[in-house]
Amino acid sequence: MPPGRSAKAGFSVEAAEGLFGTDRPAGLYERVYKSLVHAIVSGRFAKGDKLPSEVELAGTYAVSRPVVRQALEKMRAEGLVESLRGSGNYVSGLEHLAASGPQFDSNWTVQAKAMLDDLEFRLTVEPEAAYLAARRRGTADLDRMRSALDQFEEAHGAGRITHHFDFLFHEAIALATTNGRFIEAARSIELSKDAERLLLRHTAYFHPRPR
Template sequence: MMQVVDSMPIKSPKVYEIIFNQIKESFMNGELKPGDKLPAERELSTRFKVSRTSIREALRVLESNGVIEVRPGDGTFIRQSEVQSLTDRLSITIINAENHLIYEMLEVRRVIETECAFLAAQRASSLDLQNILKALEDMAKSEQDEELGLQADLLFHNSIAQAANNSIFAGLVHTLSDQMKDTIRATRQHRFANTGHFQETLQEHKEIYFSIALKEADKAKQLMDAHIIRIRKQMATDTFESMGDAGDK
């Protein structure tokens, strides 16, 4: 039987990953084998300090990917299959689930940030423009500094939201700050796996800044929209190619 360790409180969007990793680790150390029964939802909920609804959703993802099978009245079991095959399936499932959340956040960002760029071009003060430019300058220095690049990228987008001078948009961006940071970190890792993408990304940000500084509202909106669409397309392409490479091994 898998031994589930105590854990600090976990945000519900990450529950699936914790459970996936727990199962995978249990396979690696021999604690769990195909056909074994998983702990009950109530126990998982208590151990991970999340709702049973979150646990149920994580198990649903596992079941839909053929990792587990739910037997009504009997419990949840690891499907009878080769351990390596199951481990590979878990890895792919984690990638798919993680990317799904990133894509959803990019959709939200596209709605909010394109309008913020439009409004910022109309309303940005000189201080707002200084903040955006400072973030851009830090970004230009960050090719060899991943953390500086992440903070500069996040500041750039947050500064544009502030420059929109709309308290509702500013509040939304603040509320989503953790998700924004996670998404930007993930998308930068995807894009910068190709070294040529750093300068391309920097140029995209420069063009957005100049359109705001020049009060070209429609152009700022279009450039922000194109920036987020391009990120999503590159992520989808890179993920598809990496999964293809894994399948060739």
């Protein structure tokens, strides 16, 4: 594949994702992998686009280059990207994913885009909410945050869906702001039942598979 367009300057949603992630060290490459797949599915990177360099991705996600390489190797193995020696990594497209991804259908792209829109909205609103929460939080607020994180870790360790506990944590932050608008915003972006079913259907794809 000839070199395509270079990495897009607006690649910032995935960078901000790292600020709120609670992945354990062993799962760092999974976070990078999932975020890059999301970027391709949503159209942030199109077929032929050049991905950011390993150094840039490592800085974006605050991880080491070996972690980035592991994520890229998984993407290459699944036919999502192609590496050109001395040039970089280029998006191969979604054809292979559509053909081999479990239960992949055209509606997935639309629903994934909606989920990414929710994420982008969160990453715009939540930094200010976190600032206000840090200034206004009380003991009960901290207890709610700790409880949500503990439940997230337990679910993550058991391989279960964690998004409900992620929501509880961010709701706890919103409650700590004592600002009704932030609370309303946090609750408005809780995953819908349809999105939850989507996640369950695609767990086999987005969760790491034994290597």
